Amino acid sequence: xxxxxxxxxxxxxxxxxxxxxxxxxxxxxxxxxxxxxxxxxxxxxxxxxxxxxxxxxxxxxxxxxxxxxxxxxxxxxxxxxxxxxxxxxxxxxxxxxxxxxxxxxxxxxxxxxxxxxxxxxxxxxxxxxxxxxxxxxxxxxxxxxxxxxxxxxxxxxxxxxxxxxxxxxxxxxxxxxxxxxxxxxxxxxxxxxxxxxxxxxxxxxxxxxxxxxxxxxxxxxxxxxxxxxxxxxxxxxxxxxxxxxxxxxxxxxxxxxxxxxxxxxxx
Amino acid sequence: xxxxxxxxxxxxxxxxxxxxxxxxxxxxxxxxxxxxxxxxxxxxxxxxxxxxxxxxxxxxxxxxxxxxxxxxxxxxxxxxxxxxxxxxxxxxxxxxxxxxxxxxxxxxxxxxxxxxxxxxxxxxxxxxxxxxxxxxxxxxxxxxxxxxxxxxxxxxxxxxxxxxxxxxxxxxxxxxxxxxxxxxxxxxxxxxxxxxxxxxxxxxxxxxxxxxxxxxxxxxxxxxxxxxxxxxxxxxxxxxxxxxxxxxxxxxxxxxxxxxxxxxxxxxxxxxxxxxxxxxxxxxxxxxxxxxxxxxxxxxxxxxxxxxxxxxxxxxxxxxxxxxxxxxxxxxxxxxxxxxxxxxxxxxxxxxx
Numbered sequence: 001x002x003x004x005x006x007x008x009x010x011x012x013x014x015x016x017x018x019x020x021x022x023x024x025x026x027x028x029x030x031x032x033x034x035x036x037x038x039x040x041x042x043x044x045x046x047x048x049x050x051x052x053x054x055x056x057x058x059x060x061x062x063x064x065x066x067x068x069x070x071x072x073x074x075x076x077x078x079x080x081x082x083x084x085x086x087x088x089x090x091x092x093x094x095x096x097x098x099x100x101x102x103x104x105x106x107x108x109x110x111x112x113x114x115x116x117x118x119x120x121x122x123x124x125x126x127x128x129x130x131x132x133x134x135x136x137x138x139x140x141x142x143x144x145x146x147x148x149x150x151x152x153x154x155x156x157x158x159x160x161x162x163x164x165x166x167x168x169x170x171x172x173x174x175x176x177x178x179x180x181x182x183x184x185x186x187x188x189x190x191x192x193x194x195x196x197x198x199x200x201x202x203x204x205x206x207x208x209x210x211x212x213x214x215x216x217x218x219x220x221x222x223x224x225x226x227x228x229x230x231x232x233x234x235x236x237x238x239x240x241x242x243x244x245x246x247x248x249x250x251x252x253x254x255x256x257x258x259x260x261x262x263x264x265x266x267x
Numbered sequence: 268x269x270x271x272x273x274x275x276x277x278x279x280x281x282x283x284x285x286x287x288x289x290x291x292x293x294x295x296x297x298x299x300x301x302x303x304x305x306x307x308x309x310x311x312x313x314x315x316x317x318x319x320x321x322x323x324x325x326x327x328x329x330x331x332x333x334x335x336x337x338x339x340x341x342x343x344x345x346x347x348x349x350x351x352x353x354x355x356x357x358x359x360x361x362x363x364x365x366x367x368x369x370x371x372x373x374x375x376x377x378x379x380x381x382x383x384x385x386x387x388x389x390x391x392x393x394x395x396x397x398x399x400x401x402x403x404x405x406x407x408x409x410x411x412x413x414x415x416x417x418x419x420x421x422x423x424x425x426x427x428x429x430x431x432x433x434x435x436x437x438x439x440x441x442x443x444x445x446x447x448x449x450x451x452x453x454x455x456x457x458x459x460x461x462x463x464x465x466x467x468x469x470x471x472x473x474x475x476x477x478x479x480x481x482x483x484x485x486x487x488x489x490x491x492x493x494x495x496x497x498x499x500x501x502x503x504x505x506x507x508x509x510x511x512x513x514x515x516x517x518x519x520x521x522x523x524x525x526x527x528x529x530x531x532x533x534x535x536x537x538x539x540x541x542x543x544x545x546x547x548x549x550x551x552x553x554x555x556x557x558x559x560x561x562x563x564x565x566x567x568x569x570x571x572x573x574x575x576x577x578x579x580x581x582x583x584x585x586x587x588x589x590x591x592x593x594x595x596x597x598x599x600x601x602x603x604x605x606x607x608x609x610x611x612x613x614x615x616x617x618x619x620x
Contacts, residue, residue, distance in 0.1 A: 068499070068500060087502075088499070092502060100497075100500050103497065104496075104497035104498070104500040104501045106490045106494045107493050107561065107615075108489055108492075108493040108561035108562050109486065109489055109493065117486070117490060117503070118502035120483045122482075127482065128482050129482055130481055130485075130486060132481075159614070159615065159617060172501075
């Protein structure tokens with residue numbers, strides 16, 4: 001694995017090749033064409049917002065990038081190299097971590113086991129005995145560090161509030177020290193205070209310049225605060241690609257409406 | 268998404284007015300203990316039953332022959348229940364495990380009659396039952412047939428195979444059984460000693476409990492059963508986990524099936540596995556496992572089996588008709604399940620303090 005020398009240069013260094021590139025990716029489920037040729041580039045250290053209607057294909061794209069689904073055609077490039085992920089583990093091996101819309105926490109497992117799900121600390125070699133005390137301790141320290149408050153790391157995920165669960169899910173992805181972080185509606189159904197927590201978490205991460213991030217969200221105010229660039233998805237395509245600092249909320253809405261009209265006209 | 272909304276009223280305050288804080292605190296601690304140590308409730312009931320029968324039936328109940336017959340009853344159920352718990356935690360079920368329990372010694376018997384050495388026959392029989400489990404698992408995860416149906420069908424298939432190849436005649440004596448003279452160590456070890464079977468099951472229970480609660484594989488079972496999509500997204504190989512658990516369940520049932528056959532010394536083709544599996548699922552439920560996935564206890568399943576064994580043996584000894592036994596088993600199962608479901612709800616409601 002080629003590790004890019006980390007350049008802590010906030011805001012995003014527009015240099016070199018993209019951290020992640022998508023070229024002409026298509027995906028269909030049976031007769032339903034969900035993605036019809038996606039082109040997208042995520043630059044090194046950049047936060048890219050992805051917006052679009054329900055059913056525009058955002059989540060499908062994320063699931064392909066995270067190795068959960070496989071594309072029918074097209075290429076995915078990580079740091080300039082063509083890759084094809086056959087599993088979540090394969091995407092992870094390339095430094096891609098994901099927080100899914102449907103929250104991959106296990107209700108019956110304690111917070112610390114959820115934090116380490118898929119990255120468990122084990123003892124006794126092939127017996128894979130869980131090192132629970134180590135995971136507890138690491139979880140406590142880590143959650144403190146990123147200011148995520150849970151009643152106890154021993155609490156089952158089921159016992160957390162929606163926001164706390166979301167925070168733990170984000171924390172799990174971040175803890176794995178990814179190079180690329182995919183966030184599928186990380187702020188869905190969260191209170192203002194909890195949203196703030198996640199936003200600060202993502203901003204901190206972005207400002208380190210080491211992680212490139214794609215965020216899906218419906219809240220434009222959040223996106224404008226978080227992102228360097230916004231891509232709009234409509235009908236399985238990316239129709240608008242705009243840097244945030246050159247765009248206002250009104251402009252973006254206008255662009256979306258006109259592009260949507262164009263699409264309707266085509267159809 | 269379930270629950271999640273932070274609208275729920277706060278947990279009751281630690282010191283509500285009008286109650287002595289000490290007693291209230293104690294009551295909460297005790298409730299918490301029972302909530303998280305699911306095995307505790309069936310243990311209390313089992314100890315209660317044991318005491319009751321000891322008082323009622325006196326020394327006839329506590330003498331070793333009677334206890335071993337209770338254990339003999341609990342052994343097969345326990346062995347099947349321990350494997351079954353893993354599948355119940357996965358929100359799957361194996362209805363064929365009871366028939367596998369009966370099938371394994373037949374395979375061993377046939378292979379031995381073909382001239383294979385006993386050890387080889389036993390090992391091959393175990394491989395065959397693992398194969399049965401693998402088929403159960405693969406059909407379930409690959410063809411998306413509900414495991415209830417896959418394993419129900421497998422139960423009939425195995426039953427039919429036994430009837431066909433046994434010509435519907437009993438097999439006796441079977442290899443290793445203590446039919447002539449003093450049994451060898453191997454025979455004692457494999458089941459003819461009074462306590463061999465229950466010790467096998469106890470060992471399996473301990474290993475199973477460690478596996479489910481202390482290993483990465485156990486965490487993967489809970490994750491897969493608790494949130495299938497979430498576990499898959501987090502990189503848990505959910506299908507592989509399921510198939511392995513079907514294999515394990517078959518293996519354990521088959522292993523103790525062979526031990527049980529050596530103990531009784533004969534095989535009856537007319538025995539139907541469903542009789543066993545229903546008790547085993549009952550034992551799991553009594554032990555504190557709901558059938559909703561994500562939760563379950565191996566130790567509880569074993570205790571559930573013991574409870575059923577004590578109930579059967581005790582009721583017989585105090586002169587109650589065996590017919591009453593079935594009523595009592597039914598009552599205990601419903602009571603236990605209602606408790607499990609309520610306990611799960613209480614856990615979900617409490618804000619993890």
